[in-house]
Amino acid sequence: xxxxAGLGVLGAGRHLWKLPVRLSAGLQGCGPxxxxxxxxxxxxPTFGLLFDIDGVLVRGHRVIPAALEAFxxxxxxxxxxxxxVVFVTNAGNxxxxxxxxxxxxxxxxKVDPDQVILxxxxxxxxxxxxxxxxxxxxxxxxxxxxxxxxxxxVVTVDELRLAFPELDMVxxxxxxxxxxxxxxxxxxTSLPLKVKVLCLGVLLLGEPVRWETNLQLIMDVLLSNGxxxxxxxxxxxxxxxxxxxxxxxxxMAEAKMPRFGHGTFLLCLETIYRKITGNExxxxxxxxxxxxxxxxxxxxxxxxxxxxxxxxxxIRKLYxxxxxxxxxxxxxxxxxxxxxxxxRGEEEQQTGGQQKQQPSATRSCAxxxxxxxxxxxQDPGSQVPTPGREELPFHGHRDFSFSPGLLEASHIVHxxxxxxxxxxxxxxxx
Amino acid sequence: xxxxAGLGVLGAGRHLWKLPVRLSAGLQGCGPxxxxxxxxxxxxPTFGLLFDIDGVLVRGHRVIPAALEAFxxxxxxxxxxxxxVVFVTNAGNxxxxxxxxxxxxxxxxKVDPDQVILxxxxxxxxxxxxxxxxxxxxxxxxxxxxxxxxxxxVVTVDELRLAFPELDMVxxxxxxxxxxxxxxxxxxTSLPLKVKVLCLGVLLLGEPVRWETNLQLIMDVLLSNGxxxxxxxxxxxxxxxxxxxxxxxxxMAEAKMPRFGHGTFLLCLETIYRKITGNExxxxxxxxxxxxxxxxxxxxxxxxxxxxxxxxxxIRKLYxxxxxxxxxxxxxxxxxxxxxxxxRGEEEQQTGGQQKQQPSATRSCAxxxxxxxxxxxQDPGSQVPTPGREELPFHGHRDFSFSPGLLEASHIVHxxxxxxxxxxxxxxxx
Numbered sequence: 001x002x003x004x005a006g007l008g009v010l011g012a013g014r015h016l017w018k019l020p021v022r023l024s025a026g027l028q029g030c031g032p033x034x035x036x037x038x039x040x041x042x043x044x045p046t047f048g049l050l051f052d053i054d055g056v057l058v059r060g061h062r063v064i065p066a067a068l069e070a071f072x073x074x075x076x077x078x079x080x081x082x083x084x085v086v087f088v089t090n091a092g093n094x095x096x097x098x099x100x101x102x103x104x105x106x107x108x109x110k111v112d113p114d115q116v117i118l119x120x121x122x123x124x125x126x127x128x129x130x131x132x133x134x135x136x137x138x139x140x141x142x143x144x145x146x147x148x149x150x151x152x153x154v155v156t157v158d159e160l161r162l163a164f165p166e167l168d169m170v171x172x173x174x175x176x177x178x179x180x181x182x183x184x185x186x187x188x189t190s191l192p193l194k195v196k197v198l199c200l201g202v203l204l205l206g207e208p209v210r211w212e213t214n215l216q217l218i219m220d221v222l223l224s225n226g227x228x229x230x231x232x233x234x235x236x237x238x239x240x241x242x243x244x245x246x247x248x249x250x251x252m253a254e255a256k257m258p259r260f261g262h263g264t265f266l267l268c269l270e271t272i273y274r275k276i277t278g279n280e281x282x283x284x285x286x287x288x289x290x291x292x293x294x295x296x297x298x299x300x301x302x303x304x305x306x307x308x309x310x311x312x313x314x315i316r317k318l319y320x321x322x323x324x325x326x327x328x329x330x331x332x333x334x335x336x337x338x339x340x341x342x343x344r345g346e347e348e349q350q351t352g353g354q355q356k357q358q359p360s361a362t363r364s365c366a367x368x369x370x371x372x373x374x375x376x377x378q379d380p381g382s383q384v385p386t387p388g389r390e391e392l393p394f395h396g397h398r399d400f401s402f403s404p405g406l407l408e409a410s411h412i413v414h415x416x417x418x419x420x421x422x423x424x425x426x427x428x429x430x
Numbered sequence: 431x432x433x434x435a436g437l438g439v440l441g442a443g444r445h446l447w448k449l450p451v452r453l454s455a456g457l458q459g460c461g462p463x464x465x466x467x468x469x470x471x472x473x474x475p476t477f478g479l480l481f482d483i484d485g486v487l488v489r490g491h492r493v494i495p496a497a498l499e500a501f502x503x504x505x506x507x508x509x510x511x512x513x514x515v516v517f518v519t520n521a522g523n524x525x526x527x528x529x530x531x532x533x534x535x536x537x538x539x540k541v542d543p544d545q546v547i548l549x550x551x552x553x554x555x556x557x558x559x560x561x562x563x564x565x566x567x568x569x570x571x572x573x574x575x576x577x578x579x580x581x582x583x584v585v586t587v588d589e590l591r592l593a594f595p596e597l598d599m600v601x602x603x604x605x606x607x608x609x610x611x612x613x614x615x616x617x618x619t620s621l622p623l624k625v626k627v628l629c630l631g632v633l634l635l636g637e638p639v640r641w642e643t644n645l646q647l648i649m650d651v652l653l654s655n656g657x658x659x660x661x662x663x664x665x666x667x668x669x670x671x672x673x674x675x676x677x678x679x680x681x682m683a684e685a686k687m688p689r690f691g692h693g694t695f696l697l698c699l700e701t702i703y704r705k706i707t708g709n710e711x712x713x714x715x716x717x718x719x720x721x722x723x724x725x726x727x728x729x730x731x732x733x734x735x736x737x738x739x740x741x742x743x744x745i746r747k748l749y750x751x752x753x754x755x756x757x758x759x760x761x762x763x764x765x766x767x768x769x770x771x772x773x774r775g776e777e778e779q780q781t782g783g784q785q786k787q788q789p790s791a792t793r794s795c796a797x798x799x800x801x802x803x804x805x806x807x808q809d810p811g812s813q814v815p816t817p818g819r820e821e822l823p824f825h826g827h828r829d830f831s832f833s834p835g836l837l838e839a840s841h842i843v844h845x846x847x848x849x850x851x852x853x854x855x856x857x858x859x860x
Contacts, residue, residue: 060605139601207600211641212639215694254596275825
C-alpha cells in the first residue's frame with residue numbers, strides 16, 4: 001500500500017505551503033506516490049474527516065443537496081464509510097444517538113452515536129467534577145446528557161427556581177402570589193431538603209430557554225457560593241468552577257441571517273457578572289470548537305474508529321470542514337498549530353482536563369471553509385465592515401485572542417461536495 | 431402665610447451645606463421664620479415629595495410598616511395629602527391606575543393615577559415617534575401602555591415572532607416544524623400583510639419575558655433597518671431610533687439579594703449589539719431615574735397638583751426619597767445640579783424630547799436615601815468591594831458617567847418615616 005505524503009497546510013487564503021511530513025511507519029509497499037492505487041483493494045486511509053453539521057450538511061432539518069453527493073463518494077458498495085469520519089457539532093441540546101439517527105436518515109449512510117461529537121463531549125475528561133453537585137443549564141435532554149458525561153449529581157435551573165421561587169422575578173406571571181412575611185429582617189426562605197446541599201459548580205451545556213431565569217439563578221449561585229437564597233456580604237472570588245460548552249456567538253438556521261448561539265448567552269452572563277461584581281467570570285473548562293479540547297477528543301475518536309475498522313495505517317492528517325470561520329476554521333488552525341508544536345517535541349500545551357493517554361500520530365489539521373452557511377463568499381456583507389468601522393467585528397469568544405491568521409482557511413470551497421473532492425484529490429484517492 | 435426659606439442641600443454624606451434661596455414671590459405675611467405656624471390653617475406647601483416605591487414603601491406586594499407611619503403624617507383629617515406627592519417608580523410593566531389603586535390600598539391614602547409616574551411616562555414628550563410604526567418590548571399591559579403614551583402604531587415582539595417564526599430559534603419547542611423549502615437561495619419567507627410595513631423604531635418599555643426572543647428580534651429589526659426576515663449586506667448605522675425606559679440594573683424584591691431589572695436586559699442588548707456590529711447602540715431617549723427627563727416630568731406633575739389643590743405658593747424644593755443610590759440619589763442630585771445651572775441663567779441643558787413650556791420655580795432637589803431596600807447601611811456587603819478590587823463596581827448605566835459626588839445622598843435615614851420627619855423638620859412643619 002502506498003502511503004501518502006501528507007501535506008501540512010496552513011494557508012493564507014488559497015495559497016498552499018507544503019510542509020514535509022514523515023512517512024507513516026508500519027506500511028508496506030511503495031514509497032510516496034500520489035494517485036497510486038494498489039489494484040482494486042481499498043487503501044487504508046491515513047486521514048480523517050471532521051464534518052461540522054449546520055451550514056455544511058444541513059440547514060435546520062433540511063439536508064443540503066451537496067451533502068448527499070459528498071457522502072455517496074465516501075461510502076463503499078456495502079454502504080460503509082471508506083475513511084474515518086466524525087461529526088463535530090457545537091450543538092449540545094440533543095442526544096448523541098438522536099443526532100446520529102437524524103444524520104443517518106438525512107445522509108443515507110449509517111452513522112454511529114460514537115461518531116457524533118457534541119460540544120460538551122470533552123467534559124467526560126473532567127472526572128474531578130463528576131461527583132460534585134452541579135447546577136446545570138441548557139435545554140432538551142439536559143439531565144440525560146449530563147449523566148452521560150459522567151456527572152452524577154446535578155440540579156437544573158428549573159428545579160432551583162421551584163425551590164427558591166422568590167429568585168425568579170422577571171416574569172410577572174411566575175412571581176409567587178404568596179410571599180414569606182417580611183418581618184423587617186431580610187426574609188427567611190425554607191429550603192426543601194433536596195437542595196440543601198450546596199452547589200459546587202456550574203455546567204453550561206447549551207442555550208437554555210428563558211435566559212432571564214437562567215442568568216439570574218446562575219448569578220445567584222455564583223454570588224452566594226452555591227447557596228442561593230442566602231445573601232453573602234461579599235461575593236466570593238474566585239467563584240465556583242464553571243464548565244461551559246459551545247461558545248458560538250451565531251449559527252446558521254433557516255433564516256437569512258444567523259441566529260444567536262450559546263456564545264450569545266455566555267456573553268450576557270460574562271457581561272452581567274462583570275457589571276455586578278467588577279470581576280471577570282472565568283471558565284474552568286470551555287469547550288466546543290474552536291477549543292483544542294474538542295479536536296483532541298475528535299482525533300481520539302477518529303483513531304479508535306480506524307482501529308475498529310482494522311485500518312492499520314496511522315492517521316496522519318485531519319481535514320475539518322465547516323461553515324463558521326470563528327469556530328471551524330479557527331479551531332482547526334489552532335489545533336494544527338498545536339500539532340506542529342507537539343511534533344517539534346515541545347512541551348504539550350496545557351489544555352485542561354486529563355492529558356491524552358496515547359501518543360498522537362496526527363501531524364496536521366487542515367481547515368476547509370464552505371459557503372453554504374455562516375460564511376458566504378457571495379454575500380459581501382460578510383466581508384464588509386459596518387459603516388464607521390475599519391475592520392470586521394470579532395465574533396470569537398473573549399478567551400480567544402484575535403489572531404487574523406488563524407481565521408484564514410486552508411481552502412475555501414463552495415460546498416461539502418467540493419470539499420470531499422478536494423480532500424480526495426489531496427490524498428490521491430479516486 | 432409664612433414662606434419657608436428652602437435650603438438647598440447638596441451634601442457630602444450627612445454634611446449640610448446651606449445655599450441661599452430666594453423667597454417665593456406672591457406670598458403674603460411674614461418673612462422666613464422656620465417653625466412658624468400661622469394659626470391652625472394649613473400652610474401652602476412650597477415643597478414637593480417624590481417617593482420611590484420598591485424598597486421605600488413596599489417590598490414586592492407588602493407594605494413596609496414605616497410607610498404607613500409616614501403617610502399618616504402626610505394626610506390631613508380629611509384623608510387628603512397636605513403636600514404635593516408623586517410616586518416615581520422605574521417600573522413600567524404595569525398600568526398607572528392599577529399602581530395607584532395598589533398604593534391607595536397599601537398606604538390607606540387616596541392616590542390618583544396622575545400621581546404615579548412610571549419609567550416611560552416621559553415618552554409622552556416624544557410626539558415625533560407617536561405615529562411611526564414601533565416595535566415594542568416589555569410585558570404586562572404593553573400595548574395599552576404604549577397607546578397611553580401616544581404611540582398609535584405598535585407591533586409587539588410576540589406578533590413579530592409569529593409573523594417570522596424562523597427568527598426565534600433558541601427554544602427547541604418553538605422552532606417551526608415545517609420550514610420554507612431551502613432551494614439553494616437564502617430562503618423566502620412570505621410576509622403577512624400586517625407586518626409588511628417597516629418598523630421605524632424600537633420602544634423598550636420594561637423587562638420582557640424570554641429575553642432570548644426579544645434580544646434576537648430587536649437585533650433583527652435593527653440590523654435589517656426595520657424589515658426583519660431580510661438580510662442586508664451591511665447593518666445600517668446609525669440604526670433605527672431606540673427609546674428606552676428604566677435602566678435599573680437591579681431592584682429590591684422579596685429575595686435577600688436584589689433582582690435583575692430592565693437595566694440588565696439593556697446591558698445584554700447593548701453588549702450583543704456591540705459584539706455583532708462593532709458599533710455602540712445609541713438611545714434616542716433613555717428615561718426613568720436617574721434621567722433628568724423623569725425629574726422634569728415629575729416636577730411638572732407636582733406643580734400641576736399644587737395648582738389643582740389651590741396652593742398658591744410656588745414649589746421651590748423637591749425631596750426625592752429612594753433606596754437605590756444609582757437611580758434615586760444620582761438622579762435627584764443630577765436634577766439638583768441642573769436646577770442650579772438653570773437658576774444661574776445658564777442655557778438649559780439639552781435633555782431630549784420637548785422643552786418644558788412653563789418656566790420652573792423649583793430651585794433645588796434633595797436626595798434622601800433609605801436603608802430598607804437596595805442600599806443598606808447594616809449590610810457591609812453593600813459597601814465592601816469584592817476581593818481583588820479597590821472600589822465598588824459601578825452599577826449605573828453606561829451613558830451615565832461615574833461621578834462619585836452624585837452618588838452621595840443629602841441625607842441617609844433608616845426608613846421613609848424618618849425621611850418624612852426629616853423633611854418636615856427641614857421645612858418647619860409639624
